[in-house]
Amino acid sequence: MTTNALDNLLSRITDLDLRRAVESEVNILRDTKDFGLVFERHLPEEVRLLSHPITRGVKVQERKSASSETWTVHSVKAGIATLVDDDDGGDAAIERPIEDLVVVRGFGEPIYPGLKSVGKVERGGNKPYHTVINGENFYALETLLYAYEGQVDCIYIDPPYNSGARDWKYNNDYVDGEDTYRHSKWLSFMEKRLKLAQRLMNPEGSVLIVTIDEKEYLRLGLLLEQVFRGCDIQMVSSVINPSGSSRQGRFARTDEYLFFVFIGSANITPWTTDMLRDQSESARKKVRWSSLIRNGEGSRRTRIPSLFYPIFIGKETGDFHSVGEPLARDALADSVVCPPETLAMLPIDGSGQELMWRLHPPTLRDYLSKGYAKFGKRDNKTGFRAPQYLQRGTIKKVESGEIKTLGRDEEDAMVIEFEEGAKTYSPMTVWNRVSHSAGDHGSAMLKALIPGRKFPFPKSLYAVEDTLRFFVGDKRDALILDFFGGSGTTTHAVARLNRQDGGRRRSILVTNNEVSDDEAKALRKAGHYPGQLDWETLGIFEHITKPRVTAAVTGRTPDGHAVAGSYKFTDMSPMAEGFEENIEFFELTYLDHNSVARGKAFEAVAPLLWMKFGALGPIITKVKKPFAAPAGSTYAVLFDINRWPEFVEALRDREEVRYACIVTDSLAQFQQVVAEMPHTMGVSMLYEDYLRNFEINTGAGR
Numbered sequence: 001m002t003t004n005a006l007d008n009l010l011s012r013i014t015d016l017d018l019r020r021a022v023e024s025e026v027n028i029l030r031d032t033k034d035f036g037l038v039f040e041r042h043l044p045e046e047v048r049l050l051s052h053p054i055t056r057g058v059k060v061q062e063r064k065s066a067s068s069e070t071w072t073v074h075s076v077k078a079g080i081a082t083l084v085d086d087d088d089g090g091d092a093a094i095e096r097p098i099e100d101l102v103v104v105r106g107f108g109e110p111i112y113p114g115l116k117s118v119g120k121v122e123r124g125g126n127k128p129y130h131t132v133i134n135g136e137n138f139y140a141l142e143t144l145l146y147a148y149e150g151q152v153d154c155i156y157i158d159p160p161y162n163s164g165a166r167d168w169k170y171n172n173d174y175v176d177g178e179d180t181y182r183h184s185k186w187l188s189f190m191e192k193r194l195k196l197a198q199r200l201m202n203p204e205g206s207v208l209i210v211t212i213d214e215k216e217y218l219r220l221g222l223l224l225e226q227v228f229r230g231c232d233i234q235m236v237s238s239v240i241n242p243s244g245s246s247r248q249g250r251f252a253r254t255d256e257y258l259f260f261v262f263i264g265s266a267n268i269t270p271w272t273t274d275m276l277r278d279q280s281e282s283a284r285k286k287v288r289w290s291s292l293i294r295n296g297e298g299s300r301r302t303r304i305p306s307l308f309y310p311i312f313i314g315k316e317t318g319d320f321h322s323v324g325e326p327l328a329r330d331a332l333a334d335s336v337v338c339p340p341e342t343l344a345m346l347p348i349d350g351s352g353q354e355l356m357w358r359l360h361p362p363t364l365r366d367y368l369s370k371g372y373a374k375f376g377k378r379d380n381k382t383g384f385r386a387p388q389y390l391q392r393g394t395i396k397k398v399e400s401g402e403i404k405t406l407g408r409d410e411e412d413a414m415v416i417e418f419e420e421g422a423k424t425y426s427p428m429t430v431w432n433r434v435s436h437s438a439g440d441h442g443s444a445m446l447k448a449l450i451p452g453r454k455f456p457f458p459k460s461l462y463a464v465e466d467t468l469r470f471f472v473g474d475k476r477d478a479l480i481l482d483f484f485g486g487s488g489t490t491t492h493a494v495a496r497l498n499r500q501d502g503g504r505r506r507s508i509l510v511t512n513n514e515v516s517d518d519e520a521k522a523l524r525k526a527g528h529y530p531g532q533l534d535w536e537t538l539g540i541f542e543h544i545t546k547p548r549v550t551a552a553v554t555g556r557t558p559d560g561h562a563v564a565g566s567y568k569f570t571d572m573s574p575m576a577e578g579f580e581e582n583i584e585f586f587e588l589t590y591l592d593h594n595s596v597a598r599g600k601a602f603e604a605v606a607p608l609l610w611m612k613f614g615a616l617g618p619i620i621t622k623v624k625k626p627f628a629a630p631a632g633s634t635y636a637v638l639f640d641i642n643r644w645p646e647f648v649e650a651l652r653d654r655e656e657v658r659y660a661c662i663v664t665d666s667l668a669q670f671q672q673v674v675a676e677m678p679h680t681m682g683v684s685m686l687y688e689d690y691l692r693n694f695e696i697n698t699g700a701g702r
């Protein structure tokens with residue numbers, strides 16, 4: 001019963017005393033009852049900070065063990081930490097070498113994040129960089145708020161599905177089907193991250209996409225309604241396993257779900273399919289290839305003799321060889337001398353009538369080299385292949401981008417299936433696309449890019465690409481975030497979208513460096529532990545995400561071989577071509593509050609400033625007094641505010657520098673300098689005490 005219905009009923013009680021008594025009881029109930037999705041929110045979540053230094057006061061656990069037993073560091077001397085157990089009143093102290101310990105932070109305790117570059121791929125010229133971050137996503141999201149609050153156009157996430165098969169970790173431990181709190185843990189985990197995601201999204205127009213399956217879709221739907229109050233939410237059912245995964249005595253599962261949360265003015269841009277039916281070729285406006293032979297009125301050879309010439313094709317292979325020269329006016333057709341092993345095709349019809357081609361030899365040669373002319377199937381009797389070409393109007397549309405091409409075929413002819421935009425469809429809520437099969441275009445794609453490396457359940461590249469296209473297809477500079485990045489499919493899909501329309505979209509991917517439950521067991525058995533090289537190199541970020549994204553962009557596998565195969569369905573280019581994109585990889589690091597002296601943390605937060613100002617050009621990594629404005633940079637940092645006149649002067653002719661960051665603790669001084677800066681320049685203030693800018697995990701502002 002809704003609260004309104006209750007109020008209605010209460011108002012109908014005519015006995016005033018009775019009404020007051022019942023109202024008071026109802027109010028007590030109202031205070032204790034939670035309306036909506038009920039789950040245990042207070043399960044503490046804590047995370048191991050593998051790279052955090054072991055210093056006095058931090059909470060630690062044993063690095064080599066999966067146990068959650070926690071101590072506080074009382075002191076550190078010569079690499080040995082003295083630990084006390086807070087639960088024992090701090091009396092009993094034990095000693096451990098610091099390399100055997102790892103810092104843990106509960107949610108709510110302040111953390112100071114930094115980003116450390118761990119590699120890059122640069123093939124995109126002056127395009128902005130995609131960023132791929134290795135880190136716990138809760139902290140990564142909080143960190144990203146500094147750079148991107150309210151700016152993200154699209155978030156796509158594929159979180160752990162909580163299958164009960166130890167497929168995700170809560171508090172450093174895999175959650176299994178026996179855990180009675182597993183739904184609460186999952187909801188609590190998701191709610192915290194979704195609330196941060198919400199703050200990153202552009203309130204004017206953005207979309208959140210979450211994939212999920214049968215295990216949690218009902219709870220996720222309710223959670224999304226609660227977090228994103230007032231937003232339109234739709235759920236799509238998508239076939240991702242066409243052969244079905246059998247369930248004893250139940251329907252075989254062939255699909256999973258996608259939730260779409262529409263924020264502000266976000267809308268779908270229709271595409272060339274409704275995602276459910278295979279739109280018949282006839283429904284699409286097919287691009288017409290015209291026959292090169294001209295027949296009908298006025299097509300006789302004698303009318304324009306220069307259009308009567310041979311085209312040579314391989315006698316055995318049927319492959320195009322060359323375009324010959326026009327025959328002399330009265331030369332016989334069989335006087336043509338063929339290059340070795342070729343046949344001459346002339347414009348002669350079935351009744352032996354000598355006609356003409358529609359293009360002169362130089363134009364045909366030019367068209368063939370550009371893929372605007374091609375040959376049809378081989379006629380078994382004559383061995384000929386009918387030549388075809390694109391008319392001038394069609395070529396114009398191809399060259400202006402109005403008609404999209406899907407690459408070249410094996411004979412180098414343009415592949416154009418239909419006129420893009422000629423007919424578009426509103427997508428349905430049930431998707432059935434062979435291209436979305438996770439096995440065929442997720443796992444198999446990884447096999448081609450990073451042979452021999454395994455990752456459970458990557459999405460089909462084309463599924464992510466199609467999903468994103470509905471929202472960022474027409475936003476060529478969109479900012480797209482995936483904070484459950486896994487194998488990096490989202491970054492790859494964004495690179496594909498950019499290639500299809502010359503876009504400068506940017507993706508930010510976050511993933512941790514977990515190993516699977518089985519791998520963890522085997523590694524522990526072999527004496528390894530988290531943080532150790534042997535362990536970390538097998539983690540998802542190091543072993544899968546970074547090499548996969550690198551292979552996709554460079555077109556080379558980790559062993560240096562050209563990636564085999566071609567993309568399918570749309571833009572069928574060879575995978576070995578890679579993409580003209582820039583990517584920088586980062587590790588989320590944690591600074592120690594005590595050891596970060598005033599002004600000493602700049603290096604660690606420098607990439608965040610660079611991201612804030614567009615992730616373009618070089619990162620200003622070092623404090624350089626009075627200011628830093630390196631060549632190629634799109635932003636500049638003033639470290640010594642007293643020298644602001646020089647700064648303003650130096651930026652006067654630097655049009656490419658669009659943002660300035662001023663390091664000062666004085667708001668008044670900051671405002672004074674802002675007034676002197678060109679109005680077109682974005683200006684931000686950075687406190688000298690970096691900790692004031694970057695303290696996260698305190699719940700402040702939420």
Ligand SMILES: C[S@@+](CC[C@H](N)C(=O)[O-])C[C@H]1O[C@@H](n2cnc3c(N)ncnc32)[C@H](O)[C@@H]1O
Pocket residue numbers: 135136137138158159160161168169457458459460483484485486487488489490510511512513514540
């Ligand atoms: C289901 S997978 C995503 C797969 C991805 N869509 C693809 O196509 O490869 C979820 C990923 O999120 C990562 N993950 C889970 N919890 C995380 C957390 N708290 N922080 C960062 N990454 C996390 C896991 O390592 C896993 O790779």
